[in-house]
Amino acid sequence: MGDYAYAAPATVDSTVELLSSSANSGTRTQVLAGGTDVLVQMRSTDRGARLIVDIKQLAETNVLSVGEDEIYIGAAIPSAILNENAELKGLLPGLIESADLIGSTQIQGRASIGGNLCNSSPAGDTIPALIANSAVCHIVGADGERDVPVEDFVTGVGTNCMAPHEFLLGLRVPTPKGNTGDAYLRFIPRTEMDIAVAGAGVRLTLDDSGACTAARVGIGAVAPTALVVSEAADALIGTQVDDDALNAAADACSAAASPISDKRGTVEYRIKVVGVLCKRAGAIARDRAKA
Template identity: 50%
Template structure:
């Protein structure tokens, strides 16, 4: 195994492109190093992208935000303005492992590890995040929900790197929330995770909503039916119940060591209802 820590994106892409064996991008390492140790992957090249400035910054952009893929969970949670704008996304990153893990784990790594249970992903799907991807053939953009294909499998081509995450601008009366269910309070993998983002008109009518759902399918899902159940309503109990039912209906889980199919379907609705309630409360306070 070779370790490289280039200081430019172009150098990183070139290294990945020139490697004929197995190459992996190293961000926080909190998934990759575990996988190397467990013999799940045996890379010939590891490219550490934490020295690339563009990937390490949080900045305001066009009324929204741009977050570099190598920004850690701790850095996102310590960024007061970003956290105020996207509290649900920060809730998601705050649940990735321990505080030690959050010192290292990056938002890009959490996405590109392609676990259906990744905690930051449902909230980012709900947020409507657009990825910027760079590779040997230049840059392209992709909706966050379109990156992952299956556990461990992304839509990235050889030598492509997710560079940054664009969080869109939105109205003043808007917010988001993320909830997950785990048997323990911390240090656990989501049995179900739900992110809800919504935006209200001045009269309290829901103008826009998105719902992201994790750990109930081969990848985290955008649940459009759930969002539609909120849009145009006053986000009253009936609308939230309809939204919760749509979320449960979208869940396509399996039985595994972390939960049963039946349980996950039920909990998807419970968490959707609760997350929507929190997002609504936050939006109204904005």
């Protein structure tokens, strides 16, 4: 591991100031919340010197609130906290399950949804679930605060829309209303401790007859970034979310996927399996919406 400096500013303003001055001086800087990606990268693939700016001690990154219209999840809140929050698990079981897939139980003491998003991996498990839930990224920087829809946040493999002077404060998720359910499923060759070969998140709202009135589908690990698949959502809206509708949504996900062949799976495999996951996650979301 190379030489590095570490700072843990006390306020959002001083964090932004430090990020700005580092950017201006050309200092390589990396924001750290739980560090479960950053520290691993520093020990393996990316060993150069840098300034680490810790944000997990900021009050603003640790806000967790459930409002009538919006659930706010601070960027540094560890998965372990979310996993044990019964209210959140009741409202957003799919999103919380996706957070429960980041690393092992021990790692989840630090790993956060915010970090998972900012790491901006194509295979990040929370990203399709956030997309399905229409999450919005709450960003702060030298120019003030701004909100970015989560599907526009990640711009490529390991890159996102934030400027060097910006960092993620938290995520806004619309509070589910009526008969709404979400689900996220990923495929890994093992049962845990692995990276998604493909992933699919689905959120559905049903009317009293069981017909789908709103749907959103996000898929991961099958393109440079996680994708919104509006064709899959369209295939579900207006249906009873039966097998035919789910198969149509699955086909839409397979059609939207543009994966690569690598050590984790082939193009053909990922295209097929992302559809299977959409179908299965859709059925779970439907059952949750009815429950």
